[in-house]
Amino acid sequence: MKYLVLLCDGMADYHKGPLNDKTPMQLAHKPNIDFCAAHGEVGTIKTVADGFKPGSDVANLAVMGYNPELYYSGRSPLEAASIGIELSSTDIASRCNIVTLSDEDDYSQKTMIDYCADDISTAEADVLIKFLEEKLSEEDLHFYTGVSYRHCLVLKNALGGSFEATPPHDILDRKITEYLPENKRILELMKKSYELLKDHPVNLMRIEKGLRPANSIWIWGSGNKKEMPSFKSKFGLDGAVISAVDLIKGIGKLTEMKVCEVEGATGYIDTNFEGKADAAIKTFKEGTDLVYLHVEAPDECGHRFEAQNKIRAIELIDEKILSKVKAYLDSTNDNYKIMILPDHATPLCLKTHVSDPVPFVIYEKYNEIDSGVKSVNEDTAAETKIYVNEGYEIMSRFVKK
Numbered sequence: 001m002k003y004l005v006l007l008c009d010g011m012a013d014y015h016k017g018p019l020n021d022k023t024p025m026q027l028a029h030k031p032n033i034d035f036c037a038a039h040g041e042v043g044t045i046k047t048v049a050d051g052f053k054p055g056s057d058v059a060n061l062a063v064m065g066y067n068p069e070l071y072y073s074g075r076s077p078l079e080a081a082s083i084g085i086e087l088s089s090t091d092i093a094s095r096c097n098i099v100t101l102s103d104e105d106d107y108s109q110k111t112m113i114d115y116c117a118d119d120i121s122t123a124e125a126d127v128l129i130k131f132l133e134e135k136l137s138e139e140d141l142h143f144y145t146g147v148s149y150r151h152c153l154v155l156k157n158a159l160g161g162s163f164e165a166t167p168p169h170d171i172l173d174r175k176i177t178e179y180l181p182e183n184k185r186i187l188e189l190m191k192k193s194y195e196l197l198k199d200h201p202v203n204l205m206r207i208e209k210g211l212r213p214a215n216s217i218w219i220w221g222s223g224n225k226k227e228m229p230s231f232k233s234k235f236g237l238d239g240a241v242i243s244a245v246d247l248i249k250g251i252g253k254l255t256e257m258k259v260c261e262v263e264g265a266t267g268y269i270d271t272n273f274e275g276k277a278d279a280a281i282k283t284f285k286e287g288t289d290l291v292y293l294h295v296e297a298p299d300e301c302g303h304r305f306e307a308q309n310k311i312r313a314i315e316l317i318d319e320k321i322l323s324k325v326k327a328y329l330d331s332t333n334d335n336y337k338i339m340i341l342p343d344h345a346t347p348l349c350l351k352t353h354v355s356d357p358v359p360f361v362i363y364e365k366y367n368e369i370d371s372g373v374k375s376v377n378e379d380t381a382a383e384t385k386i387y388v389n390e391g392y393e394i395m396s397r398f399v400k401k
């Protein structure tokens with residue numbers, strides 16, 4: 001038996017949006033997803049437990065079968081594992097975005113123009129992060145380069161020093177005044193980063209090219225490392241993750257799953273969809289039982305208010321990933337199961353995540369059922385009345401014989 005989890009980040013949406021009260025799931029042409037829905041189990045699942053913010057961290061941990069109450073302390077420690085940072089249990093890791101802020105003299109009066117500095121490349125970002133490390137690091141404080149705009153700040157032996165801070169993608173176009181971290185040391189770092197980065201040659205070049213400068217860091221998502229049981233010890237299966245983002249790769253590493261690298265996986269609509277399908281097929285052929293294939297694109301389109309791209313992202317997942325992997329699995333004549341779901345909704349109208357339950361589909365090749373659902377979306381999934389209240393129980397439900 002093989003198992004495919006197709007995690008479509010941020011796919012679910014609200015009706016009140018730019019698409020005449022329809023959702024991207026309703027408008028996307030997705031024959032393969034809908035085939036699985038028609039012949040499988042369809043319902044809704046609460047992936048974000050009460051008391052948690054609706055992040056991809058908490059939601060993906062739950063879908064992978066890990067109760068965030070036990071295994072979550074912040075987003076960054078999960079990403080740090082992917083970057084290859086060895087954290088001790090007393091270190092505090094924080095997400096360090098490089099962002100674009102407006103150019104008022106008073107730092108606290110600036111506006112969050114862009115949480116990703118125009119999708120800065122990893123190569124450019126690496127120069128900036130290394131520059132900050134050179135200028136701002138201290139014995140117990142270090143910067144590490146991640147991917148694109150997503151980097152890491154580690155405070156050594158700082159247990160108890162984790163702090164609340166707002167994700168920058170939640171405050172787009174807003175003044176940062178009331179969202180600045182209360183932690184004085186962190187705030188000071190952010191202010192100093194602006195002075196160091198605003199006229200950095202990398203940024204001067206970006207401005208010349210008409211790109212937004214990466215002129216400040218923004219620190220959030222802090223926490224310490226939690227010990228997690230391996231996926232194999234929990235579910236008895238060899239698992240692998242395929243994703244463009246450090247968060248998912250980090251969870252994979254911490255749970256001792258195989259982490260597959262895919263060339264051209266960007267986390268956006270231009271990602272290498274076929275490459276991800278090929279990686280899944282290759283991994284299955286190598287004997288892996290379960291592949292957790294994560295696609296970030298619908299979420300990014302939600303954050304960017306790109307309605308048509310969000311629809312297209314769902315269609316590309318269906319056409320270039322699901323159809324291909326499913327055709328391979330069919331060709332083996334072995335039984336297999338496919339679970340399709342978002343981690344959370346990223347409604348276009350809000351440009352950020354929400355905690356509402358999301359649709360899920362579980363399909364089994366040699367145990368087809370008639371769900372009565374012709375096309376899965378937020379409404380048809382809710383209508384089945386099948387509801388999973390504890391998100392972290394979905395994995396056991398999926399892999400049970």
Ligand SMILES: [Zn+2]
Nearest residue numbers: 010299300346
């Ligand atoms: Zn998101």
